[in-house]
Structure formats: structure tokens, C-alpha cells
Amino acid sequence: MTADESREDIHAYLAAFDDIPGTTVFTVARARQGYWINQFAMSLIKPENRARWKADEKAYMDEWPLTAEHKAAIQARDYNCLINMGGNIYFLAKIISTDGQNFLHAVSTMTGMSVEAYQAMMLAGGRAPDGVRSIKEGT
Amino acid sequence: MARITAGVGTSHVPAIGAAIDLGKTQEPYWQPVLAGYDWSRNWIRQEKPDVVILVYNDHATAFDMRIIPTFAIGCAESFKPADEGWGPRPVPMVQGHPDLAWHIAQSCILDEFDMTIINEMDVDHGLTVPLSLLFGQPDAWPVKVIPLAVNVVTYPPPSGNRCWMLGEAIRRAVESFPGDLKVQIWGTGGMSHQLQGPRAGLINAAWDNRFLDMMSQDSQRLRAIPHIEYLRETGTEGIEMVMWLIMRGALGPDVRQLHRHYHVPASNTAVGHLVLEPVR
Numbered sequence: 001m002t003a004d005e006s007r008e009d010i011h012a013y014l015a016a017f018d019d020i021p022g023t024t025v026f027t028v029a030r031a032r033q034g035y036w037i038n039q040f041a042m043s044l045i046k047p048e049n050r051a052r053w054k055a056d057e058k059a060y061m062d063e064w065p066l067t068a069e070h071k072a073a074i075q076a077r078d079y080n081c082l083i084n085m086g087g088n089i090y091f092l093a094k095i096i097s098t099d100g101q102n103f104l105h106a107v108s109t110m111t112g113m114s115v116e117a118y119q120a121m122m123l124a125g126g127r128a129p130d131g132v133r134s135i136k137e138g139t
Numbered sequence: 140m141a142r143i144t145a146g147v148g149t150s151h152v153p154a155i156g157a158a159i160d161l162g163k164t165q166e167p168y169w170q171p172v173l174a175g176y177d178w179s180r181n182w183i184r185q186e187k188p189d190v191v192i193l194v195y196n197d198h199a200t201a202f203d204m205r206i207i208p209t210f211a212i213g214c215a216e217s218f219k220p221a222d223e224g225w226g227p228r229p230v231p232m233v234q235g236h237p238d239l240a241w242h243i244a245q246s247c248i249l250d251e252f253d254m255t256i257i258n259e260m261d262v263d264h265g266l267t268v269p270l271s272l273l274f275g276q277p278d279a280w281p282v283k284v285i286p287l288a289v290n291v292v293t294y295p296p297p298s299g300n301r302c303w304m305l306g307e308a309i310r311r312a313v314e315s316f317p318g319d320l321k322v323q324i325w326g327t328g329g330m331s332h333q334l335q336g337p338r339a340g341l342i343n344a345a346w347d348n349r350f351l352d353m354m355s356q357d358s359q360r361l362r363a364i365p366h367i368e369y370l371r372e373t374g375t376e377g378i379e380m381v382m383w384l385i386m387r388g389a390l391g392p393d394v395r396q397l398h399r400h401y402h403v404p405a406s407n408t409a410v411g412h413l414v415l416e417p418v419r
Binding site: 008013016017020021022023024025026027028031035038039041042044045046047050079080083088089090091093094096097098100103104107108110111112118121122123125126127128129132133134 | 153198199200203204222224225226292293333334335338339342343344346365366367370371372375404406407
């Protein structure tokens with residue numbers, strides 16, 4: 001295969017991502033939008049920052065260029081909302097580990113299922129792809 | 140001459156690392172995940188590779204949003220297991236192979252792959268969990284490791300075809316290294332998983348198994364899989380599977396499958412594992 005054959009049209013490439021149900025793809029547009037959410041979350045990788053954050057979440061967030069909306073979603077641990085504002089799960093995972101929360105539990109909060117129901121679904125083989133591949137095609 | 144003697148594909152789920160570190164591997168939940176690696180642990184003890192080129196992705200650990208290299212090769216003497224937010228894993232320091240790593244870097248750049256050279260980097264679960272799966276809990280890792288970090292977090296990641304071609308370039312680099320080294324290449328990550336949004340928990344065992352088939356049977360179809368197919372069929376984080384194609388490309392046109400394992404679930408993820416050897 002040559003480079004020309006495999007080259008994709010950038011607009012069609014990006015548009016296809018919006019056709020996947022219940023899914024947000026971390027495009028450069030979202031990376032720009034969520035830059036400070038992600039950099040703030042990343043800072044919790046350092047133990048001294050985790051300690052300061054735990055001591056006073058509001059004061060710690062005030063050190064970052066975050067909007068009131070960002071701060072409210074962070075305080076509520078509303079991961080769907082944070083992802084819609086450009087957060088990325090691997091960065092947000094730093095908040096989850098600092099909370100000492102089980103990662104599977106944190107993921108389940110984004111699905112509208114109880115953690116027990118989500119865990120049972122995973123044990124039974126996970127969420128089937130049928131019906132959640134494409135909004136347009138309904139497949 | 141140095142040569143690539145085998146390829147390993149494996150998931151690198153962080154919860155597996157935690158299960159190993161906390162001594163939970165015999166629990167009913169983890170036992171079937173780990174049992175699929177018994178064969179490989181025996182095999183690698185006999186194979187005794189000198190170096191593993193370990194293809195993985197950094198999960199917002201060494202790289203934050205300031206710097207996003209597509210292909211980054213670790214050329215340092217050693218790499219420290221990272222603190223990912225809950226303290227570092229209790230695993231040995233990772234010893235690099237700077238001579239071979241710098242050689243691969245320069246050879247790939249001449250081969251038109253614009254590598255980022257990293258001389259200081261902590262390594263996260265993406266790199267250390269595969270080492271634990273293959274080597275258990277030794278006091279020191281029995282191989283030198285060359286970390287090769289691929290961006291699969293910020294879109295677009297490299298295409299599967301580009302990954303394949305990088306694998307081919309790595310093979311040319313290894314074979315032009317003066318020195319008799321037994322080198323393995325590991326591709327890690329995947330299989331199906333989606334860690335975000337209402338569709339989280341997606342698992343597509345049928346697709347994953349076709350991917351495992353294609354690794355030894357239909358390389359032309361494999362390298363042409365577009366990003367959107369990984370995303371729709373295997374979840375947002377299923378895209379990590381493009382990293383297996385760097386391993387596969389490095390093995391040459393034909394391979395023999397020596398071992399295969401597939402299990403659902405480990406936490407939110409489908410676990411896949413392959414051992415392949417090149418057919419010359």
C-alpha cells in the first residue's frame with residue numbers, strides 16, 4: 001500500500017467520530033478545549049500536589065485557569081461532563097486514583113448503571129457492540 | 140548480527156498489575172486471566188532474549204498535554220516505574236539498552252521515521268504490566284528493555300499501516316546492529332475496551348478474535364484497518380491495538396503462532412495474548 005492509497009480526507013475522518021453512540025473521541029479540538037482540565041488532573045501525579053488537593057480542593061483548583069463550570073464538574077466528579085468539556089480519561093484517572101476509587105467503579109458512573117449492574121455486565125462478557133456502532137446506520 | 144527472534148502481543152490492563160502486586164493471582168476472578176500466560180513464562184525462560192523492544196503507550200504519565208510525540212524511543216540507561224497517582228508499582232527498575240536504542244533511533248530516522256528520542260522517562264503500567272505477565276515477580280528483570288511509546292491518546296494516532304512500516308524499519312535497524320543479540324519485540328495494549336461515556340464496557344470478542352487470526356493469517360487486511368473500525372467495533376481504547384502492528388511488521392511477511400490466549404474480563408477490558416515467531 002502506498003501513502004496515497006491510505007491517505008484519508010481529514011474532514012470525513014473527523015466527522016465519522018461523531019457517529020458513534022455514547023462516545024467522545026479525544027480529537028485535537030477537544031485536546032485544546034480541555035487543556036487545563038487535563039493539566040490540572042495531571043498535576044495530581046505528584047504526591048505533594050495530592051496532599052495539597054486533599055487538604056483543600058477549592059484552593060488547589062484556584063491555582064489553575066479553570067472556569068466555574070470546570071470546577072463544579074471536578075468537585076462533582078462528573079466524568080461525562082468533564083469529557084464533554086475536553087477532559088481525557090487517562091488524565092482524569094489521576095483524580096480517580098487520588099480519591100482511592102476503584103477504576104471500574106469510576107467508569108461505571110458514566111454509563112447510567114449501578115456499579116453492581118456494570119460489574120455483572122462485564123463478568124457476563126461486556127457490552128455487546130450490536131446497536132451501538134453507528135447512530136446513522138442504527139447498527 | 141542482532142536479530143528479532145519472536146514477537147509477543149499482550150494487553151496491559153493496570154488492574155492485572157495490581158492483582159499481581161497484591162498477591163491476588165489465585166483468586167477465581169484473576170486465575171483464568173493469568174493462566175493463559177503460564178505457557179509463555181516457560182517459553183521465555185528457555186528463549187532467554189537479551190533485549191525486548193517494548194511497544195506501549197504512555198497513559199498521561201511521562202507525557203502530559205505539553206508534548207505529544209507520535210513515536211518516542213527510550214534511549215536511557217534505565218527507567219523508573221512511575222507513580223501514576225497511587226504510588227509506583229513495587230517492581231524492579233527497567234534497564235535499557237542505550238547502544239541498540241540509539242542505533243534504532245538513527246537507523247529509523249534515516250529510514251524516514253521521525254523518531255523522538257527520550258533520555259529521561261518514567262514508565263507506567265503500559266510497560267511494566269507486560270513485564271510482570273511474562274516474568275512474574277523477580278528481583279531484577281531478566282532482560283534489557285527498549286521502551287517505544289506510541290501516541291494513541293490524542294487523535295489522530297498513527298495509522299495501522301504506518302505502525303506496520305515502522306516495525307519493518309525497526310527490523311532493518313536491529314539487523315544492522317553490530318553485536319550478537321537475541322531481540323524480541325512486544326506489542327501491547329487492547330483488546331476491546333472503552334473507558335468513557337455511556338458506551339463504556341464495550342467488548343467485541345468476535346472482532347478481537349478475528350484480529351488475533353489475522354496476526355498470523357491475513358496481514359494485508361490487518362494493516363489496512365482504519366481507526367474508525369477499531370473505535371466502532373472495539374471501543375475508544377481498543378485503538379491501542381495499532382501498537383500490535385509495529386510488532387507484527389517487525390516479524391516479516393510470514394509468522395507462526397506459538398501460543399494464543401483470550402479472556403473477558405479484566406476490569407473493563409478484554410485480555411488478548413499471542414506469541415509469534417518469524418518464518419524465514
